Structures are given as structure tokens and as C-alpha cells.
Amino acid sequence: MAARPAPIGRHSPQVLEVSVTEQTGPLRGEQVVRWLAGTTGTERAAAEELRGGGRQLDCGALQQLVGALTVEGAFPRLLRLDLSNSLLTDEGCMQVAGGLLALQQRPIGGLRCLLASGNQIGHAGAEVLATSFFCGGASSSTSRGGAGGELTLSLSENPLGDQGVAAVAAAVRSQECRAALQLCETSCGSEGCTALAQSLHRIAALDLSYNTVPTGALNMLVGALGPPLRQLGLCRVAPGGSGGLFRGSTVQALAASLAGDSPPPLVTLTLAGNDLQDAGMRTLAATLSGASVEELDLASNRLQDGNLLAKVLARGSLLSLSLDVCIAHQGQVA
Secondary structure: OOOOOOOOOOOOOOEEEOOOOOOOOOEOHHHHHHHHHHOOHHHHHHOOEEEOOOOOEOHHHHHHHHHHHOOOOOOOOOOEEEOOOOOOEHHHHHHHHHHHHHHHOOOOOOOOEEEOOOOEOOHHHHHHHHHHHOOOHHHHHHHOOOHHHOEEEEOOOOOOHHHHHHHHHHHHHHHOOOEEEEOOOOOOOHHHHHHHHHOHHHEEEEEOOOOOOOHHHHHHHHHOOOOOOOEEEOOOOOOOOOOOHHHOHHHHHHHHHHOOOOOOOOOEEEOOOOOOHHHHHHHHHHHHHOOOOOEEEOOOOOOOOHHHHHHHHOOOOOOEEEOOOOOOOHHHOO
């Protein structure tokens, strides 16, 4: 799910980016030490976001970086840490966990967003990273502000597997915090999906796109949707070879959740690439007309019925609709 642009007038965070001239390979610990020594106290004190994404920090570099964040008085305003597309492994997660835990247990402050997508994190690393990041529970997440006081963890494009996804869900549930989870392309299956369903009462945003999820587990997840979930990404989650999935039991379970007594306050819904077709869209159309969704992605679903699309387009709250459609009756869309 793409982040919405900040409204005009919203505060822009102070960003400090890890930068080494003429980097020719993975960034090593001694290079990070030299970079840190070259930053000023004013820069560190003002930084709300630290970007190391794409720098291919090795485990030593990551350990030095996270360790520097925990020094008393250093980076007092830091809310967002980007470690994506680095060389973070399970072993590396174990090495940085202590520093991350210390950072999160500060009396004032602590991270609100940790980006660790595109690494080499497995189930053991996911467990220790999530446990350290979400420590402190609801009181910590509320004190750090953000969208409803939630904490955002991105572990997309890592080989977490079912065990890793289940461990992340368990950390959210046990720490009683409000979480936003980005878990695209993590090899999540039945066990992970079931664990997420059990933790939905603590999840405000969930992106599970590009995971091949068994029908039963997927039905359980969408059937359990409710508050506080406001963003849901399920792009290309239909199991291979079952093109009719979202035209059958899954779309019925999703529609029932949206029309239930305690529906999720969804603002963003992504269902691209699930071969929904008109049959599935027909099931969803009525419930979507009464939902609060503002951003809806239905691309690559082979939709053709102009009347159904017109019904969706007529919704007053809808601000963004993504489609690539083959309209059978163009005149029916106005």
C-alpha cells in the first residue's frame, strides 16, 4: 500500500542519511563509525528519521549504528529508522536486538517506525526484532504519537516463513500495542495467516500482498476483520491455480466482515491481481457502497461490467480508484 502524500502544512521530519563517499561494497562497521564522527551534535539532536536503506550495511555496521542510537542524549527525537535493503540476517538481528530494546525502553522517545524490508531475515530474526521493537506495549505506542499511536514494522521481502509471521503476530498480541505491519512477499502461509487473524484486534494496518495463502486461512483472516484495521493490502494472495478464489468463499467472507456489526474502519483496501471478475465484484459492490474506503485498488481483476464500476465510482467517500478494466458496455459508466 503506497503511503499517501502529506497534506500541505504538515511537519516535514528532519532526515539524516548514512552517506559514505565512493562506497564499493557492503558498508562496514568502521565506515559507520567514521560517518557518525562526521555528523554534528546539532544534526543528531534534530534527526527524526535516520536512513540507512540501500546502503548494504553488514552486521557490524548495523550493530555500530544501532549502538550509537542508544548513547544517552544521542538522537533524542528519532522516530523512524530505515534499515531496508541491507544485509541483515538472523544473526544480525540478535546482535542489534539489545540496542533496539534499550532504544524502545527510553522514558521519553523511542522508534515509531522500523523499516527492515529486503534483507535476509528468517523466523528467528523476525521474532527477536519484533519482540524488541514492540516492547512497552500500548503505553509506549501511545506516547510516541503517530497515526493513533501505532508502531510500524516493515519486514517485507524477507524469508520469514510461517514461523516468522506468526512470531511477529505473537509479539504484537503479547505486548498489547497497536501495530502497522508490512509483510509482503514473506512466504506467509496458513500458520502465519491464522496468527495474524488472532492479533487483528491490535493491528491498524496490514499488508500481506504477494503471499500465496491457503483458502481456509485466508477466509479466517478476512472473516475476522474489525476495528482498528484501517488499511488492508491483499494484492495477489490467491493460491496458484485457483483463479476463482476471490469469486467464491473468500469474497463472501470479506463482504460479511465489511457489512457486519463491527466492521473495520477501512480507509485503504488493495485487492489487485486476485482475478475478482464481475462475479466477485457483484458480491462486494453492495458492502463497499456503505463502507468508509477512500482508496481502492482493483487493478488486474478482469472487471467488465460498467454498471458495477459505476456503483463503486458513485460512492461519495472514494478519493482514489485504481483499475485496468475491459468495459463491456462503456456507455454504462458515467
